[in-house]
Amino acid sequence: MSETPTTKLETWVEVPKNSDFSIYNLPFGIFKNKRLSPRIGIAIGVKIVDLSVLEEAGFFSDMFLPEGIFQKETLNDFIALGKPKTRKVRERVQELLLADNEELRDHSIRGKVMVNRKEAEMLMPVKVGDYTDFYSSIEHATNVGKMFRDPENALLPNWRHIPVGYHGRASSIIPSGTPIFRPKGQFKDPNMELPQFGPSRRLDFELEMAFITGKETKMGDSISTKDAEEYIFGFVLFNDWSARDIQAWEYVPLGPFLGKSFASSISPWVVTTEALEPFKVKGPEQTPEVLDYLKFEGEGNYDLNLEVYIAPDDKGPSKVCQSNFKFMYWSVAQQLAHHTVNGCNINVGDMMASGTISGATEDSYGSMLELAWKGTKPIKLETGEERKFIEDGDTVIMKGFAEKDEMRVGFGEVSSKVLPTK
Amino acid sequence: MSETPTTKLETWVEVPKNSDFSIYNLPFGIFKNKRLSPRIGIAIGVKIVDLSVLEEAGFFSDMFLPEGIFQKETLNDFIALGKPKTRKVRERVQELLLADNEELRDHSIRGKVMVNRKEAEMLMPVKVGDYTDFYSSIEHATNVGKMFRDPENALLPNWRHIPVGYHGRASSIIPSGTPIFRPKGQFKDPNMELPQFGPSRRLDFELEMAFITGKETKMGDSISTKDAEEYIFGFVLFNDWSARDIQAWEYVPLGPFLGKSFASSISPWVVTTEALEPFKVKGPEQTPEVLDYLKFEGEGNYDLNLEVYIAPDDKGPSKVCQSNFKFMYWSVAQQLAHHTVNGCNINVGDMMASGTISGATEDSYGSMLELAWKGTKPIKLETGEERKFIEDGDTVIMKGFAEKDEMRVGFGEVSSKVLPTK
Numbered sequence: 001m002s003e004t005p006t007t008k009l010e011t012w013v014e015v016p017k018n019s020d021f022s023i024y025n026l027p028f029g030i031f032k033n034k035r036l037s038p039r040i041g042i043a044i045g046v047k048i049v050d051l052s053v054l055e056e057a058g059f060f061s062d063m064f065l066p067e068g069i070f071q072k073e074t075l076n077d078f079i080a081l082g083k084p085k086t087r088k089v090r091e092r093v094q095e096l097l098l099a100d101n102e103e104l105r106d107h108s109i110r111g112k113v114m115v116n117r118k119e120a121e122m123l124m125p126v127k128v129g130d131y132t133d134f135y136s137s138i139e140h141a142t143n144v145g146k147m148f149r150d151p152e153n154a155l156l157p158n159w160r161h162i163p164v165g166y167h168g169r170a171s172s173i174i175p176s177g178t179p180i181f182r183p184k185g186q187f188k189d190p191n192m193e194l195p196q197f198g199p200s201r202r203l204d205f206e207l208e209m210a211f212i213t214g215k216e217t218k219m220g221d222s223i224s225t226k227d228a229e230e231y232i233f234g235f236v237l238f239n240d241w242s243a244r245d246i247q248a249w250e251y252v253p254l255g256p257f258l259g260k261s262f263a264s265s266i267s268p269w270v271v272t273t274e275a276l277e278p279f280k281v282k283g284p285e286q287t288p289e290v291l292d293y294l295k296f297e298g299e300g301n302y303d304l305n306l307e308v309y310i311a312p313d314d315k316g317p318s319k320v321c322q323s324n325f326k327f328m329y330w331s332v333a334q335q336l337a338h339h340t341v342n343g344c345n346i347n348v349g350d351m352m353a354s355g356t357i358s359g360a361t362e363d364s365y366g367s368m369l370e371l372a373w374k375g376t377k378p379i380k381l382e383t384g385e386e387r388k389f390i391e392d393g394d395t396v397i398m399k400g401f402a403e404k405d406e407m408r409v410g411f412g413e414v415s416s417k418v419l420p421t422k
Numbered sequence: 423m424s425e426t427p428t429t430k431l432e433t434w435v436e437v438p439k440n441s442d443f444s445i446y447n448l449p450f451g452i453f454k455n456k457r458l459s460p461r462i463g464i465a466i467g468v469k470i471v472d473l474s475v476l477e478e479a480g481f482f483s484d485m486f487l488p489e490g491i492f493q494k495e496t497l498n499d500f501i502a503l504g505k506p507k508t509r510k511v512r513e514r515v516q517e518l519l520l521a522d523n524e525e526l527r528d529h530s531i532r533g534k535v536m537v538n539r540k541e542a543e544m545l546m547p548v549k550v551g552d553y554t555d556f557y558s559s560i561e562h563a564t565n566v567g568k569m570f571r572d573p574e575n576a577l578l579p580n581w582r583h584i585p586v587g588y589h590g591r592a593s594s595i596i597p598s599g600t601p602i603f604r605p606k607g608q609f610k611d612p613n614m615e616l617p618q619f620g621p622s623r624r625l626d627f628e629l630e631m632a633f634i635t636g637k638e639t640k641m642g643d644s645i646s647t648k649d650a651e652e653y654i655f656g657f658v659l660f661n662d663w664s665a666r667d668i669q670a671w672e673y674v675p676l677g678p679f680l681g682k683s684f685a686s687s688i689s690p691w692v693v694t695t696e697a698l699e700p701f702k703v704k705g706p707e708q709t710p711e712v713l714d715y716l717k718f719e720g721e722g723n724y725d726l727n728l729e730v731y732i733a734p735d736d737k738g739p740s741k742v743c744q745s746n747f748k749f750m751y752w753s754v755a756q757q758l759a760h761h762t763v764n765g766c767n768i769n770v771g772d773m774m775a776s777g778t779i780s781g782a783t784e785d786s787y788g789s790m791l792e793l794a795w796k797g798t799k800p801i802k803l804e805t806g807e808e809r810k811f812i813e814d815g816d817t818v819i820m821k822g823f824a825e826k827d828e829m830r831v832g833f834g835e836v837s838s839k840v841l842p843t844k
Contacts, residue, residue, distance in 0.1 A: 056759055107567075166588070171769050184644075185763060195583045249584075250584060253674075253677070254586055255588050261764065262641070262766050279814070344684050421767060422643065
């Protein structure tokens with residue numbers, strides 16, 4: 001399963017040291033530039049491989065791909081070809097990029113295939129059908145419980161039995177680089193007699209990972225934890241923007257709504273499960289034992305470093321959080337098995353986010369709510385400024401990468417600036 | 423606004439007495455039959471007007487519609503033309519169907535345009551982008567509060583201030599006639615020490631109406647209650663299937679998830695806001711006064727009779743509920759204004775359901791949970807059988823129609839049979 005490839009791979013493409021987009025990664029995304037309409041590319045170092053040009057030139061001719069499959073505005077149709085096909089495309093590109101492979105390296109078309117990443121604009125990688133957000137970090141759920149409920153019984157009774165989740169808003173998922181507007185809404189602080197209306201005063205990020213489904217199911221069918229991975233195409237970084245004051249007033253009894261639905265930001269490159277395979281680790285032990293349909297043997301988590309930075313207007317970024325995807329109590333396989341156990345059907349391009357990924361230490365908390373502990377412990381930025389929540393003009397940047405031996409597989413970043421209420 | 427048209431309209435099409443699909447209605451839907459691929463039609467009496475044939479024959483030639491706009495598998499592209507255009511198409515069809523209009527009546531193409539409704543299969547009318555469910559009936563919210571929380575303080579503190587809502591699952595919304603499977607899941611009754619897994623023992627319907635959005639907004643923008651109607655294309659009947667035992671165990675703190683996401687059924691004909699205009703009425707008074715962005719003058723509710731029937735396997739239906747859409751505390755304009763006040767963007771084809779529509783009397787409750795009061799008062803069917811919840815083999819049928827003077831505008835029905843767990 002998660003053994004390191006025995007061979008060290010080298011490529012003829014310029015890959016800066018510590019690049020997230022190594023020859024081991026090869027994530028898929030949708031890009032365009034001044035000259036090119038939206039299309040599917042694979043990132044490698046400072047370049048993007050334009051798959052549509054490769055295809056036209058016959059480099060995938062033995063795979064019988066539908067014509068124009070890479071000349072698309074989303075990855076959905078490509079992903080829908082199924083893992084055996086998409087895997088093969090990625091493997092073929094990896095082969096073409098190997099240092100000693102001459103096919104593309106010495107081909108006259110090379111200049112047209114290899115696009116500068118710097119000059120490309122990254123778009124939403126998929127058209128998201130349904131978006132689900134889980135709540136799978138025990139540290140995060142415990143912190144929230146301590147702050148808002150009983151510190152002695154911080155976890156709710158169902159938490160260790162089900163990967164708690166809820167449906168989110170798909171329309172407002174946006175790619176890195178798109179600014180967001182501070183949301184307006186109703187809130188009622190304990191000291192207010194009546195609810196008030198205005199811009200949120202407690203805008204927050206949530207550090208999450210999300211997976212994109214790659215295979216549909218029919219209504220009434222379920223996915224087992226064992227088969228779950230075959231239904232996952234890949235992952236992105238996910239910033240689940242949250243307005244804490246709006247959320248607090250609205251969420252009982254039907255859950256978060258306008259406190260979340262104004263925006264969620266994702267990183268634009270979809271890192272495949274294949275690229276993440278070497279970084280799999282066992283998840284935390286689950287006590288009490290879970291019900292049969294949630295049982296999972298083996299390595300279901302990913303050892304993936306996660307970081308959050310805040311950059312106030314025109315100033316440099318300060319790291320405010322250092323977490324890891326491996327902290328998750330519930331694995332993605334368990335999330336997907338739970339999501340479908342009632343027969344809920346999944347489509348290609350659904351997005352399922354992890355919930356805030358917090359660790360055990362105070363510097364690993366995945367939201368301002370926790371980092372500044374409900375506003376009681378403001379955090380200091382390198383600029384000298386303090387933050388309890390996110391202010392207008394702040395850019396929030398999330399990064400994620402896995403490292404092992406010589407291999408580095410990363411996500412680049414999801415970066416979004418907060419603009420004042422529109 | 424809601425005045426009765428001064429002229430009585432008559433048509434040359436056979437319209438049975440009490441047909442929901444009168445000349446005043448003319449709802450849009452997607453149909454196919456043995457001969458015809460999916461396309462857009464308008465229902466009238468026993469017939470469907472095949473709009474694609476009308477268009478090809480030049481009956482809309484002065485409207486400059488995109489070619490093939492009616493030869494589609496969903497209404498989305500048509501709806502996206504905007505209300506001025508879709509309104510004009512409906513008005514043109516109404517004109518063509520008038521008793522004394524010869525254009526279509528005496529045209530050789532008439533036989534090809536008028537399809538038998540009986541022989542048509544109705545498909546999903548729209549591709550649903552995002553689906554939202556509100557909770558806007560004060561009687562329903564009060565009943566639930568009495569059963570599960572404090573009978574003295576049945577309504578939660580936020581209920582009269584915000585049209586409470588939550589995101590639902592769009593992928594499992596299905597058209598009338600599609601059977602559903604009893605969902606499996608986790609539940610933990612108060613008497614159980616640990617949660618158990620199995621088919622839901624408390625399967626329920628929820629009688630709702632849903633509107634379909636017809637115009638998009640950009641992120642950061644909001645819709646005022648005054649403008650809301652311009653963003654609504656039309657309505658359908660909505661059965662928000664619910665598994666009460668699964669829901670009860672999962673919903674704290676993030677809201678309903680698997681207790682709902684296994685299926686929601688809708689009626690296939692979309693009745694336009696124009697057709698419903700004569701049936702508008704004022705909603706209940708709202709106390710305390712709502713915040714400014716939720717204020718609404720005039721008639722925001724619809725006087726629409728709603729009925730629910732249960733038909734056990736191979737047996738006749740028994741009416742179990744008689745309610746009315748006019749009972750809603752929060753109007754659709756308020757729902758849409760609230761949904762977008764935080765800048766959440768709306769797309770064409772979003773679906774927003776009302777929440778269970780209960781009235782003040784016991785026979786007007788819109789769910790089995792309320793009708794049989796948490797299983798304590800089983801209801802008797804005409805077959806002699808009793809029901810606390812919905813059993814395998816039961817078909818649940820919802821009907822809705824408005825009547826005034828000579829006019830009847832109805833939805834047909836949403837009917838779905840419950841099959842045993844798959």
